[in-house]
Amino acid sequence: MASPQSLTGLTGIGLLFVWCALALGPRRRPWLVGALAFGLSWLPVSGMTLAGYIRAVSSDLSVTSMALLTCAMAPQLGASSLGSRDEWRFVFRLVATGGLFLYPMVLGLGPFDPYTLGFAPTGLLALLALTAGLAWWRRYHVCLGAIVLSVLAFRLDLLESSNLWDYLLDPWLVLYAIYDLRPWRRNVQTTCEAASRPRRALRGSSA
């Protein structure tokens, strides 16, 4: 039996399976497609689940990634679109800024290691609380929900990491945020819009 932290990690990979299936699979019965894809991620191959193989390479997704993936899939599962175009851009700007601050230095660029700010993260939490307050003020509930869920998961130790950064960001999310915000892109297509037209979004075409 996997540890609770591993279950969270595998669930994140399962969500990726669902996202891919909804984007690439048949549009009819999306709940069934999603459930099958999630089940597929737990299929054992040579003693290891498919999600376990992906997780070995991808590491665990952040809770922010899981929350945003779920929001992005909502329209395909029959719910209304979550978050306006401005809100998603706000979220991706936050993610990209955090990633560009964090990753170069943790990889050894310079003596300062910003990752240490996430172990006893009073300062980081204060910054997040301000951001959450701003999101609440501007009615950015996707952003607020992602922050609150990440902080809650950190409090409950739901990932293997005990560092708040790992609950907030992962390199895949940062890469996607940078891709989504790319300045040379014309006619910006939001992630929610992309989610409702998944095949085009996965091919990277602009709306």
Place this chain on the structure above:
Amino acid sequence: MQGSEARGVRVVWLALAIAVFAAAFHRAATVRTASSFHVGERSTRSPQIAEPIFEVGFASSGGTETVHSATAIEIAGGDLRAFWYGGSREGAKDVAIYSSVLDAETDRWGPEQQVTTREETQKDLARYIKKLGNPVVARDREGRLWLFYVSVSLGGWSGSAINARMSIDDGRTWSRASRLVTSPFLNLSTLVKGPAIHYVDGLLGLPVYHELLGKFSELVRLDEDARVVGKTRLSWGHSSLQPVVVPFDGERALALMRRSGRSPPRILATETRDAGRHWTAPRPTSVSNPDAAIAALRSQDGELLLAFNDSEHDRSHLTLALSSDRGQSWKNLYVLDPPTSVVAGTTRFAYPWLIQVTNGEFHLLYTWNRERIVHVRFNREWLLLNR
């Protein structure tokens, strides 16, 4: 949505956010962030006269084609338990972590046993594991043994992560593996080689190093469940690996590092005067280093003992050196001979591990030609003879 309903939703969001942040702030405030080093008691008794001891033997029995990276710890009864990784070749899927016990009374190594395998680690961690690597054993303040060891899921050693297993019976049985998360970048490229140190508040300090884009060293603080609760960078850039941290007292410590890359072929050193919160910029020492692992400890007499390859180019010699001034200067004591008569070919000494046990004796383990783990036992009198 009705206006009152929307206001209600906003109030719920606000209340939820406040509650979650309050709980998280509480957790953040309880994280142990700073503590002094815990340094074992120095010997205050007058040294007893003993005969010089210097013995060489094998800790591994040749059960696997290759072995590497030994680590050892004293267990009950004064016995010594050693670990290393072995298999058909480095990086092969059959590489496992092995252990053997040196009986203090008979002075003989017991049969080597498999401690953990790639498959077992994979099952425990619920992720694919390609190969296993360096182990490091440590005892925490509660007397439990921790075995930290490297695993790789993809690529070479630069794709490593560290795993931990715990034993409450001196290494006869082990808990399931857990993963140390030491980097936010896919938790890639963290390895262990040097012995752990202790903090007064019960945390373990584990020296680690990274070798993905940069090559640099860190000191990671682990709580009672081996979860990473803090870390400090010992160096940065592209030139320092495999740190060995030697605390002198609660606040001061010296870290020695393997040099790598383009830096001068010397062991690198950095120091702290505030229990590891800050470290000086690494400086090259006078001691040669051919991009090879080193071992160091502070003896019960307070002197530093170092095992290293005294060469700028290769690992053909292993030398013991002593420092009486906390690593400012070193005096070479002894150059170890190969453990057997080498008829032809080169002989390589690698990955030394030093430990001083309760009775004052020193044990040195190292990899010889990747074929055997060599064990050298010596005492203070032998050291004095070679000064």
